[in-house]
Amino acid sequence: MLARHDRNSRFRPISLALPLVAFIVITFLMPLGNMIKESFYDAEVADALPRTIRLLNDWDGVELPAEEVYRAIATEIVVLQENRTIGRIGIRVNRVVSGTRSVWGKTARRIKGIETDDMITAMVGIDERWSDLALWQGIKKAGQRYSAKNYLHAVDLTRGDDGAIVRVDEKQRVYNTLYRRTLYVATAVTLLCLVIGYPIAYAIAHTPPILSKILLLCVLVPFWTSLLARATSWLVLLQSQGVVNDLLVWFGIVPDDGRLSLIRNMTGTLIAMTQNLLPFVVLPTYAVLSSIPPTYMRAAASLGANPVQAFVRVYWPQSLPGAASGCLLVFILSIGFFITPAIVGGTDGQLISNMIDYQINRANNWGLGAAISVIVLLSVLILYVVFDRWVGVDRLKLS
Amino acid sequence: MWNVGKGVLTLFVVLGFIFLVAPLLVIIPLSFNAEPYFTFTEGMLRLDSEAYSLRWYRAIFESEEWLRAIQNSFFIGICATIVATVLGTLAALGLNDPRMPFRRFVSALIISPIVTPIIVVAVGLYFFYTDIGLGQTYLGIILAHAMIGAPYVVITVSASLANFDYSLMRAAASLGASPWTAFRRVQLPNISRGVITGALFAFINSFDEVVIVYFMAGVEQRTIPREMWSGIREEISPTILAIATLLILFVILVLISVELLKSFGEKHKLSAN
Numbered sequence: 052m053l054a055r056h057d058r059n060s061r062f063r064p065i066s067l068a069l070p071l072v073a074f075i076v077i078t079f080l081m082p083l084g085n086m087i088k089e090s091f092y093d094a095e096v097a098d099a100l101p102r103t104i105r106l107l108n109d110w111d112g113v114e115l116p117a118e119e120v121y122r123a124i125a126t127e128i129v130v131l132q133e134n135r136t137i138g139r140i141g142i143r144v145n146r147v148v149s150g151t152r153s154v155w156g157k158t159a160r161r162i163k164g165i166e167t168d169d170m171i172t173a174m175v176g177i178d179e180r181w182s183d184l185a186l187w188q189g190i191k192k193a194g195q196r197y198s199a200k201n202y203l204h205a206v207d208l209t210r211g212d213d214g215a216i217v218r219v220d221e222k223q224r225v226y227n228t229l230y231r232r233t234l235y236v237a238t239a240v241t242l243l244c245l246v247i248g249y250p251i252a253y254a255i256a257h258t259p260p261i262l263s264k265i266l267l268l269c270v271l272v273p274f275w276t277s278l279l280a281r282a283t284s285w286l287v288l289l290q291s292q293g294v295v296n297d298l299l300v301w302f303g304i305v306p307d308d309g310r311l312s313l314i315r316n317m318t319g320t321l322i323a324m325t326q327n328l329l330p331f332v333v334l335p336t337y338a339v340l341s342s343i344p345p346t347y348m349r350a351a352a353s354l355g356a357n358p359v360q361a362f363v364r365v366y367w368p369q370s371l372p373g374a375a376s377g378c379l380l381v382f383i384l385s386i387g388f389f390i391t392p393a394i395v396g397g398t399d400g401q402l403i404s405n406m407i408d409y410q411i412n413r414a415n416n417w418g419l420g421a422a423i424s425v426i427v428l429l430s431v432l433i434l435y436v437v438f439d440r441w442v443g444v445d446r447l448k449l450s
Numbered sequence: 451m452w453n454v455g456k457g458v459l460t461l462f463v464v465l466g467f468i469f470l471v472a473p474l475l476v477i478i479p480l481s482f483n484a485e486p487y488f489t490f491t492e493g494m495l496r497l498d499s500e501a502y503s504l505r506w507y508r509a510i511f512e513s514e515e516w517l518r519a520i521q522n523s524f525f526i527g528i529c530a531t532i533v534a535t536v537l538g539t540l541a542a543l544g545l546n547d548p549r550m551p552f553r554r555f556v557s558a559l560i561i562s563p564i565v566t567p568i569i570v571v572a573v574g575l576y577f578f579y580t581d582i583g584l585g586q587t588y589l590g591i592i593l594a595h596a597m598i599g600a601p602y603v604v605i606t607v608s609a610s611l612a613n614f615d616y617s618l619m620r621a622a623a624s625l626g627a628s629p630w631t632a633f634r635r636v637q638l639p640n641i642s643r644g645v646i647t648g649a650l651f652a653f654i655n656s657f658d659e660v661v662i663v664y665f666m667a668g669v670e671q672r673t674i675p676r677e678m679w680s681g682i683r684e685e686i687s688p689t690i691l692a693i694a695t696l697l698i699l700f701v702i703l704v705l706i707s708v709e710l711l712k713s714f715g716e717k718h719k720l721s722a723n
Contacts, residue, residue: 061549063544063547063549063629064543064544064545064547064549064550064551065544065550065551066544067540067541067543067544067547068540068541068544068545068550068556068560069544070537070540070541071537071538071540071541071560071600071604072541072556072559072560074537074596074597074600075559075560075562075563075597075600078575078593078594078596078597079562079563079566079571079574079597080559081578082571082574082575082577082578082579083566083570083571083574085574085577085578085581086570086573086574086577086578089577247466247469248466250459250462250463250466251463251466251467251470253463254463266467268705269467269470269471270470271705272471272474272698272701272702272705273470273471273473273474275654275658275701275704275705276474276697276698276701277657277658277675277678277694277697277701278658278660279658279660279675279678279679279682279694280473280474280477280678280693280694280697280698281473281474282682283477283678283682283686283690283691283694284472284473284474284476284477284694285473286488286682286686287476287477287480287488287489287691288472288473288476290488292488292489293488293489294476294489294490297489297490325469326469326470326473329466329469329470330470383565384567386567387566387567387568387569387570388567389567389568389569389661390660390661390679393683394682394683404567404569407569407570407573408569411573411576411665412665417577420573421573421577424569424570424573424574427567427569427570428566428567428570431565431566431567431570435565439558
């Protein structure tokens, strides 16, 4: 029996862990892999204009395409018009060469039934942009199945007419602004959480047990309360007719006609996110602080240190692992924060996650949404490797 | 001078705690507002009983959308918790076995769903589920919530296994116990607290989760947080405050049961020794 136990148990741990590992591979890794593919892959134009794109792939791009290419695209435009998908192709090509969206509808309406030996002249007659090399180059480019164009787009770069990578127009540089803003918010929220959270953790660690339990509950309840409930609450608290402004007016700190705008802007995002993430600094810091023997501080005092010296030289260095791991965690979580800025952030308090939502659910630009997601994922991954080297992911505490 | 410093520090800590709990403290009384406002009316400040009412709570139970959302939240939450608890407990048993190979790598893989930004997870699932036909289905959301809940179970069960002596399992085998009997009679009693705590965390996590639901649920599968999300963004009504209050009370209830579970476990251990 014992020999069998020892023999079987060599494979037991693997077979126990296997179901969850397989589950996570299927429901987590495969979707992420698929998302990465989606960020590079785009077959919409290639599938809609199969013959045209195949011919264009052999085209030198210097002179106008041959009659054969015009015939191919004319046939395919008729099919697209019947499927009612011509508009989508117009949008897609227009993303590569702007100002060409109307070409497609105009051509589709007039081309059906035209029979001629000179399709080039016929099509240029319908819309003279068909004699424009840029349009053809745009169609060819939009027809490539795999490309890094979503990534270029996601960092405000584009390909110029000559194919060189250039920055987009200053007015259109939305994404880099959002990355910078997200980093700024993550840094600010992390610092705020440290400044507010450290004293809270200190208080919990150094009060009598009963009070300390109650105080700990004051951290845990908000921590586990729905983010939406908390965001709703901040809307109510911070609006111009809200509780905070009412109190400020009542105390005479601000005049009634000068109520502060604290919500639906960057201020709202900072306030609400700091409250949301505060427990992530308080809990690990508290865990470390409560393990520092009080005798150390007394020893420092007996050796002549004043309280500030004792804190800086003895207490603070020992508390650093907890505070640092909490701060790193807050920073990482801030980068992917979505719900709170969406509700309390207005327009200038939106972060990069809100752009992902916009691209996928509103603009229907899945590839770009996927590319931004991959960028966010990679940044978080790098930070986690740092985190793991430093403190160890398996030391995450829940309660 | 030190006393002044101490006073300032105490004041700062008190303000910090107020900041932390203020959102919860304000929303609860306001949910009883008799008027459709989001601020304290004069009557409320005078503690006039007519200024308070249960109308927003009645509104929840008279609304088909909210009732369906409550039903969905519990259904999805319970199913996801069962899947997460079974898979998570098994995996924790394997991971904490001293003979487990590649332990660091496997733990990192298992924890990864909760350290990935939830919006990225949602985007990945959105494409994948659309491809395989799980978009806008209960099954899809349940599997997704089980995936983000299982790591919590692994963490809590691992914590309760940290002090488990694996030679006990050999001892049981030498006394003729089959692996199943040894697990049921020796190992399970030692980890039951971790399993229940992990299950509660997995449930709360599913119950509060909105991003995945927002990306994937059809109108049929909307949960409580998803209805709140629409409510806040479209036309905010005080019903949301009532729902939020119920959620806060629910969380307090769950946390208290976790706390009781802990102290019960400690007593239980003492009496066993």
